[in-house]
Amino acid sequence: MKTCHKIYFTNAQHLTDLPSESIDLIVTSPPYPMIDMWDQIFCGLNPQISETLQQHKGVEAFEQMHAQLDMVWAEAYRVLKHGAFACINIGDATRRLGDNFQLYPNHMRIMAQMLRLGMSCLPLIVWRKQTNAPNKFMGSGTLPAGAYVTLEHEYILIFRKGGKREFKSPDQKKMRRASAFFWEERNLWFSDVWMDLKGTRQELAFDARHRSRSAAFPLELPMRLIHMYSAKGDCILDPFLGMGTTMIAAMIAARNCIGYEMDPSFRDPLYERLLKSADAGKAYVNKRLDQHAKFMSERSKIKGPPKYTNIHYQFPVISRQETELLLNELVSIDKDGVDSFKATYLDTPQALFSEAGTHQFANDDNARKTSKTAHRFRQMTLD
Numbered sequence: 001m002k003t004c005h006k007i008y009f010t011n012a013q014h015l016t017d018l019p020s021e022s023i024d025l026i027v028t029s030p031p032y033p034m035i036d037m038w039d040q041i042f043c044g045l046n047p048q049i050s051e052t053l054q055q056h057k058g059v060e061a062f063e064q065m066h067a068q069l070d071m072v073w074a075e076a077y078r079v080l081k082h083g084a085f086a087c088i089n090i091g092d093a094t095r096r097l098g099d100n101f102q103l104y105p106n107h108m109r110i111m112a113q114m115l116r117l118g119m120s121c122l123p124l125i126v127w128r129k130q131t132n133a134p135n136k137f138m139g140s141g142t143l144p145a146g147a148y149v150t151l152e153h154e155y156i157l158i159f160r161k162g163g164k165r166e167f168k169s170p171d172q173k174k175m176r177r178a179s180a181f182f183w184e185e186r187n188l189w190f191s192d193v194w195m196d197l198k199g200t201r202q203e204l205a206f207d208a209r210h211r212s213r214s215a216a217f218p219l220e221l222p223m224r225l226i227h228m229y230s231a232k233g234d235c236i237l238d239p240f241l242g243m244g245t246t247m248i249a250a251m252i253a254a255r256n257c258i259g260y261e262m263d264p265s266f267r268d269p270l271y272e273r274l275l276k277s278a279d280a281g282k283a284y285v286n287k288r289l290d291q292h293a294k295f296m297s298e299r300s301k302i303k304g305p306p307k308y309t310n311i312h313y314q315f316p317v318i319s320r321q322e323t324e325l326l327l328n329e330l331v332s333i334d335k336d337g338v339d340s341f342k343a344t345y346l347d348t349p350q351a352l353f354s355e356a357g358t359h360q361f362a363n364d365d366n367a368r369k370t371s372k373t374a375h376r377f378r379q380m381t382l383d
């Protein structure tokens with residue numbers, strides 16, 4: 001199996017290379033209106049914004065910045081297939097302009113625009129980002145009526161174009177079943193507050209200079225959303241690609257991906273990052289299998305042996321829907337022409353028997369004999 005990944009270094013307000021109804025899922029994070037670090041981008045798109053800020057007209061600047069994002073959302077709506085999802089990570093902003101300190105509710109403004117475009121709003125996720133910074137409380141300290149609540153969360157807004165996606169052909173149904181996630185992952189991922197996304201940035205090669213400039217989100221964020229809202233072989237779009245975290249997640253999850261990024265100076269560090277991500281892919285697959293083994297082991301101690309067995313791995317699973325789940329191990333990521341990459345996968349789970357592998361199938365005699373960690377999975381899950 002192979003997937004393709006293409007980057008366009010141009011403004012996503014015009015997705016002219018993409019036909020209408022060609023995208024299965026959007027996962028993205030735009031520049032945040034009214035957060036200083038993104039002023040330059042918005043002022044570049046509309047120089048009037050600079051004057052508005054200088055005149056301390058906060059609400060007007062907020063609107064002008066969102067008018068720029070609206071153009072991207074309109075294109076996003078056009079290119080999405082019927083039944084496809086869009087997941088947008090956004091934080092609200094607080095800012096003092098002149099004497100006025102106030103909240104600029106970016107998430108609310110984007111939701112309103114998506115509704116206007118005809119998208120259905122679905123329950124959203126609050127991404128809790130607790131900070132212990134000593135200066136986190138703003139305003140009048142311990143005296144009343146002049147202190148402000150600290151913003152310690154962002155949002156993942158979830159939209160769908162039209163009604164439920166249909167998987168009609170036998171092949172589409174098979175791919176959907178192979179793209180299932182574990183029951184215990186479902187319980188965590190579909191909770192409306194995500195608290196545990198810390199620490200995942202370190203999994204990827206990432207020069208600190210580029211991290212702060214791009215405001216990249218942790219790999220786990222697009223990873224989850226891609227598994228939740230798309231099937232293997234789908235095409236994912238990130239119109240604000242930055243350092244390509246969505247594209248890396250798509251590569252690891254065996255989905256195709258298209259990214260738009262306006263700033264061409266990202267090209268070299270982005271490509272370096274993409275080409276170094278195959279190991280992160282292997283680690284991610286192993287981590288999911290390890291976590292599943294641990295979960296099943298603990299659960300079966302309390303609840304007894306589970307009812308279902310996964311046909312590829314011969315390990316126990318909780319529900320019938322997980323019986324055909326298959327994680328495609330990423331073997332390599334290679335350049336495939338100008339601004340294009342291809343990712344190559346093993347189609348079977350055999351690689352898990354490799355020397356470094358930590359898993360094995362209970363029904364593979366050879367693997368039982370040769371693997372250093374023989375029977376580990378079986379012991380963990382069935383003892």
Ligand SMILES: C[S@@+](CC[C@H](N)C(=O)[O-])C[C@H]1O[C@@H](n2cnc3c(N)ncnc32)[C@H](O)[C@@H]1O
Pocket residue numbers: 010011012013028029030031032041072214215216217239240241242243244245246260261262263
């Ligand atoms: C918040 S960052 C995205 C970070 C990304 N999620 C990651 O993990 O690296 C937003 C990116 O969008 C880019 N950008 C802003 N406006 C754009 C536009 N109209 N078209 C394309 N890219 C744009 C910025 O240069 C920036 O790299």
